[in-house]
Amino acid sequence: MRLVVNGTPREADVREHESLLTVLRERLGLPGSKNACEQGECGSCSVLVDGELVCSCLVLAAAADGRRVETVEALGSAERPHPVQRAFVEAGAVQCGFCTPGFVVAAAALLRENPEPTDAEIREALAGNICRCTGYGTILDAVRRAARITT
Amino acid sequence: MTVAARPRLRGVVGESAPRSDAPPKTQGAFAYASDLAREGMLHGATLRSPHPRARIARIDVEAARALPGVAAVLTAADLPTKVKFGLMKLDQLPLADGRVRYAGEPVAIVAAEDPERAREAVRAVRVEYEVLPAVTDPVAALHPDAPRLHDDGNVIEDVRVVHGDPDARADVVVEDEYEVAMQDQAPLGPEAGLAIPDPDGGVTLHVATQWLHEDLRQIAACLGLPERKVRLVLAGVGGAFGAREDVTLQIHVCLLALATRRPVRIVYGREESFHGHVHRHAARLWYAHGATRDGDLVFVRASIVLDGGGYASSSSAVVANAACFGAGPYRVPNALIHAVGAYTNNPPAGAMRGFGAVQSCFAYEAQMDRLAAALGMDPVALRGRNALRDGDRIVTGQAVEGSAPVADLIRRCAALPPPAPPPGLIAGEVDLTALPGGVGNVTRGEGVRRGTALAVGFKNACYSHAFDDFSTARVRLVRERGEPVAYVLTAAAEVGQGIVGVCEQIARTELGVQRVVVETPDTSIGSAGSSSASRQTWMTGGAVLAACREVKAELARRAEAHDRVRRTPRDGEPVDVDLAPLLDPPIERTVTHRHRPTEPRDATTQNAGHVAFLFAAHRATVDVDVETGIVKVVQVATSQDVGKAINPLAVVGQLEGGIAQGLGLAVMEEVRLQGGLMRNASFTDYLLPTTLDMPPVVCDLVEHPHPDAPYGAKGVGEPPTISSTPAIVAAIRAATGRELNRVPVRPDDIVFGTAARSGWRMRPGADPRTAVRM
Ligand code: FES
Ligand code: FES
Numbered sequence: 011m012r013l014v015v016n017g018t019p020r021e022a023d024v025r026e027h028e029s030l031l032t033v034l035r036e037r038l039g040l041p042g043s044k045n046a047c048e049q050g051e052c053g054s055c056s057v058l059v060d061g062e063l064v065c066s067c068l069v070l071a072a073a074a075d076g077r078r079v080e081t082v083e084a085l086g087s088a089e090r091p092h093p094v095q096r097a098f099v100e101a102g103a104v105q106c107g108f109c110t111p112g113f114v115v116a117a118a119a120l121l122r123e124n125p126e127p128t129d130a131e132i133r134e135a136l137a138g139n140i141c142r143c144t145g146y147g148t149i150l151d152a153v154r155r156a157a158r159i160t161t
Numbered sequence: 162m163t164v165a166a167r168p169r170l171r172g173v174v175g176e177s178a179p180r181s182d183a184p185p186k187t188q189g190a191f192a193y194a195s196d197l198a199r200e201g202m203l204h205g206a207t208l209r210s211p212h213p214r215a216r217i218a219r220i221d222v223e224a225a226r227a228l229p230g231v232a233a234v235l236t237a238a239d240l241p242t243k244v245k246f247g248l249m250k251l252d253q254l255p256l257a258d259g260r261v262r263y264a265g266e267p268v269a270i271v272a273a274e275d276p277e278r279a280r281e282a283v284r285a286v287r288v289e290y291e292v293l294p295a296v297t298d299p300v301a302a303l304h305p306d307a308p309r310l311h312d313d314g315n316v317i318e319d320v321r322v323v324h325g326d327p328d329a330r331a332d333v334v335v336e337d338e339y340e341v342a343m344q345d346q347a348p349l350g351p352e353a354g355l356a357i358p359d360p361d362g363g364v365t366l367h368v369a370t371q372w373l374h375e376d377l378r379q380i381a382a383c384l385g386l387p388e389r390k391v392r393l394v395l396a397g398v399g400g401a402f403g404a405r406e407d408v409t410l411q412i413h414v415c416l417l418a419l420a421t422r423r424p425v426r427i428v429y430g431r432e433e434s435f436h437g438h439v440h441r442h443a444a445r446l447w448y449a450h451g452a453t454r455d456g457d458l459v460f461v462r463a464s465i466v467l468d469g470g471g472y473a474s475s476s477s478a479v480v481a482n483a484a485c486f487g488a489g490p491y492r493v494p495n496a497l498i499h500a501v502g503a504y505t506n507n508p509p510a511g512a513m514r515g516f517g518a519v520q521s522c523f524a525y526e527a528q529m530d531r532l533a534a535a536l537g538m539d540p541v542a543l544r545g546r547n548a549l550r551d552g553d554r555i556v557t558g559q560a561v562e563g564s565a566p567v568a569d570l571i572r573r574c575a576a577l578p579p580p581a582p583p584p585g586l587i588a589g590e591v592d593l594t595a596l597p598g599g600v601g602n603v604t605r606g607e608g609v610r611r612g613t614a615l616a617v618g619f620k621n622a623c624y625s626h627a628f629d630d631f632s633t634a635r636v637r638l639v640r641e642r643g644e645p646v647a648y649v650l651t652a653a654a655e656v657g658q659g660i661v662g663v664c665e666q667i668a669r670t671e672l673g674v675q676r677v678v679v680e681t682p683d684t685s686i687g688s689a690g691s692s693s694a695s696r697q698t699w700m701t702g703g704a705v706l707a708a709c710r711e712v713k714a715e716l717a718r719r720a721e722a723h724d725r726v727r728r729t730p731r732d733g734e735p736v737d738v739d740l741a742p743l744l745d746p747p748i749e750r751t752v753t754h755r756h757r758p759t760e761p762r763d764a765t766t767q768n769a770g771h772v773a774f775l776f777a778a779h780r781a782t783v784d785v786d787v788e789t790g791i792v793k794v795v796q797v798a799t800s801q802d803v804g805k806a807i808n809p810l811a812v813v814g815q816l817e818g819g820i821a822q823g824l825g826l827a828v829m830e831e832v833r834l835q836g837g838l839m840r841n842a843s844f845t846d847y848l849l850p851t852t853l854d855m856p857p858v859v860c861d862l863v864e865h866p867h868p869d870a871p872y873g874a875k876g877v878g879e880p881p882t883i884s885s886t887p888a889i890v891a892a893i894r895a896a897t898g899r900e901l902n903r904v905p906v907r908p909d910d911i912v913f914g915t916a917a918r919s920g921w922r923m924r925p926g927a928d929p930r931t932a933v934r935m
Contacts, residue, residue, distance in 0.1 A: 023206035025277070041196040042189020046399070047431045051844035054349060076710070093185040097692035099179045105818065106657025107186030108349040108399030114187050130594045133852040141784045142349045142400050143657045145817030148810070158522045 011075040016084035024071040031055045031066040036125035042082040042111050053139030056112040057081045063119040087097055093159040094118045101152035105143035113139050117153045121160055164491040173670040174872055177810035180662030185376050191838055194353035194369035194396035195428045203232050205417050205427035206279035208269040208286050210261035213295035213506035213837025219258055225285035230274035233420045235709060242385040246408050250473040255383050255412040263309055264615045265469030265837050271418040272425050272742045292837040295506040295837040299468035302503040304806035304819040305929045310504045317469045317502040318477035320484040323765035324556040325495035331451025331459035335531040337523040340917045343832040343897030344441035346513050347849055350399015350907045352409045352437055355429040356418035363390025364415045367396040373652045395682040402654035403512030404438040435842035438830055439474045439511030443468040444520040449925035450528045456538050458547045461488040464925030475510030476502040484518030485869040487555040489525040490567045490776055491547040496556040497926035503522050506837045508637035508713035512693055514822060515882040518620035523904055526616040526887035531913060542614050545571050550770055558767040566804040567776050571617055573800040574778035577859045580796035583784055584612045597791040601854055608788035612896025617778040618884030621771035622876040623696040627756040631753050633687030634704035638712050643876055647672050650680040653689035653701040658878055659811040660697045666807055670708035683794050687753055694874025695775060702871045711750040719743045769826035777801035777880035779888035785896040790908025792828050792893055797885060798859040804867050804875035812877050817858045821850050821880025827889035831905050
């Protein structure tokens with residue numbers, strides 16, 4: 011299959027039934043998206059496919075053929091972090107961090123569509139992402155901060 | 162020579178400084194154990210028993226071995242030794258030999274060229290089981306006529322606390338039975354490890370764990386290798402909460418690497434993770450509280466049965482905790498507490514945040530409310546009246562030292578700002594997200610009742626009962642590109658809690674250097690003990706502090722010798738001397754830090770067995786839809802004695818995260834077992850709190866320093882998970898008037914109001930083995 015990942019055209023050998031998450035992690039050298047449930051319940055594997063937020067563990071790799079995929083790796087870099095990434099660091103929203111890539115992608119997608127979300131909107135938008143460490147308080151704070159940085 | 166004033170250091174003790182591992186974690190650039198890979202690596206998989214209790218008659222691996230791409234298939238027959246492993250009691254073989262004691266017990270392991278082939282090979286292993294009736298009721302397992310599940314019987318541990326007059330009488334007595342279901346730690350990162358065979362016949366294991374050296378001890382013994390031939394390196398850990406204190410795949414992945422002479426990786430999926438690690442003990446508790454008419458506690462008597470499952474893990478210490486802290490943070494002149502841990506054929510139980518203190522706190526706090534009702538007293542006032550003060554003794558006879566008065570925590574917590582009033586019955590436009598059930602649109606507010614209640618709890622920090630508790634740190638001060646840099650190496654596992662940041666902030670503060678590099682923990686240095694028992698800040702923080710002070714002393718000596726000192730570094734001040742001649746060669750110090758010794762436990766558990774106590778109070782406010790039984794937790798407020806917040810924001814993160822797990826146990830999290838089989842081993846069926854379940858938390862950090870702890874900083878990780886659960890359940894009781902003697906509270910418990918009954922009659926305080934079936 012061919013797809014455009016983080017702006018670069020890529021090719022990968024894909025087995026039947028393999029998820030986009032597996033292809034990203036195991037074939038394309040992009041382990042930033044995490045695998046924590048493989049059932050679409052935790053959001054750790056969140057990526058954008060043609061700009062739309064999805065759980066990559068639920069997307070059949072074959073269905074991503076010809077699509078544009080953006081992962082956490084492309085959101086920002088060590089030198090130029092995305093405002094959401096900066097906000098997560100500053101707000102203390104990162105503990106074990108296993109949920110963080112998924113939250114960062116989902117929060118960036120939220121702010122792209124709704125640059126000034128209310129608290130209820132943030133909670134609703136991130137309800138598909140599980141964090142076992144933080145209790146979400148610092149994560150919600152990070153998203154509010156990021157909204158302030160971006161607007 | 163550097164004389165110019167430098168900017169003040171950023172990120173010293175007391176500041177909410179970002180930790181160094183945070184940026185790579187936000188970028189997807191932090192390598193977790195499940196992200197590791199090596200050229201030519203094989204993939205391991207595990208065959209597990211489908212039966213909770215069975216004899217293995219025969220295992221046939223020929224078909225599996227013959228599959229293409231399969232490099233190894235190992236069973237008990239291939240184990241290099243018959244040495245057993247276990248955290249506190251060596252009672253389990255890495256692969257079952259002849260008997261299985263829980264559904265999920267590993268029976269065979271395979272290594273293959275890719276994960277799919279490995280799973281295929283697992284399916285091709287033929288095992289003939291003679292299925293035996295499973296013993297799944299822990300009270301029944303303690304009965305003298307129960308089948309013996311282990312050669313030494315079914316009692317893992319038996320702890321009695323006898324304090325004052327165990328037969329004391331009181332004016333007012335309340336009594337009930339309580340139940341706590343099994344909870345899963347559910348760390349988000351699955352178990353994972355990569356083993357690489359070494360040329361010397363040894364093995365290097367990169368693994369997500371809480372305690373490298375304890376893993377090393379168990380792995381080396383089971384592999385039959387000297388400990389120097391087994392090296393462990395900490396891989397990125399995606400949360401732990403107790404689930405990574407025990408060996409899961411560590412021995413398996415090393416066995417496969419040694420058998421194939423190739424690197425092997427094992428990564429569990431979520432379902433296997435549920436089966437692979439130990440859980441929080443399910444518990445049955447029978448309690449009686451007695452008080453004077455004025456509300457002074459006279460006695461607490463309790464019998465507690467903890468379900469240890471198929472293997473012991475850390476059950477013995479969990480049982481001791483349930484008993485030691487079983488009367489709560491109150492002055493109780495007379496107590497009789499008898500706690501027993503039982504082997505059953507349920508999945509094994511071990512460490513989870515709160516470690517035994519959680520189960521008894523749920524029961525004694527329910528009892529305190531019941532007692533308040535019987536006395537016609539305000540439950541908060543009753544607690545304040547009986548709360549422990551510095552110098553008071555807990556029921557083990559040990560005096561409380563270096564703690565804020567518990568009554569202060571209660572008072573402060575009760576006075577924290579309350580949430581906004583309930584939405585009430587609303588016509589027309591409704592913000593559904595503010596109501597129980599949310600956008601599920603199950604209520605418009607008609608049957609919604611609000612309740613508020615407070616609970617308080619406590620436990621120990623660090624290891625107890627004469628355990629040799631220590632941590633080792635090496636601090637190296639070097640000069641790089643004209644700048645001083647401190648390198649800190651310990652074996653402390655960063656599991657998310659923030660020990661990396663604690664070490665950074667301590668080293669910056671002590672050495673006065675901005676750049677601190679915390680190196681990847683491995684077993685080349687001495688043990689740091691486990692990232693558990695709320696102990697790493699105290700122990701590894703203490704070791705880093707001590708090592709820094711030795712480095713600083715040497716720096717001062719050298720500076721004096723060179724007579725170039727401008728100013729000896731003071732806390733929080735940048736080093737202001739010309740370091741070139743002083744740091745050549747670099748200064749390196751390794752220090753092992755111990756807390757003061759604790760006393761061993763005796764027959765009545767009257768000893769100074771603990772190094773310190775941690776206290777917290779929680780106040781919960783809930784809205785309950787009494788028609789559907791759905792609960793919305795509206796707010797949790799907490800006052801916790803943290804000693805000193807090395808990083809206040811990180812402490813708040815621990816408090817909020819711990820409360821989320823307490824909320825989970827209160828209203829949603831339960832590993833459902835049926836005849837020993839796990840019915841909900843997935844995130845679809847085992848529900849975890851999300852942003853829609855977790856309310857805003859009001860945190861009040863009380864800084865009452867402990868004289869023995871670094872900067873006075875106590876551990877903070879566990880208390881949030883102890884009394885948050887009973888506070889939430891008490892709030893639901895206040896809203897509904899239901900008894901609710903079991904967690905998690907299910908909608909049916911609220912709607913129909915039926916209490917949980919074990920079917921066993923038990924006189925609180927009596928030996929749990931004397932329970933009589935009703
Ligand atoms: S791994 Fe995809 S949602 Fe959990
Ligand atoms: S930080 Fe650990 S799961 Fe969110």
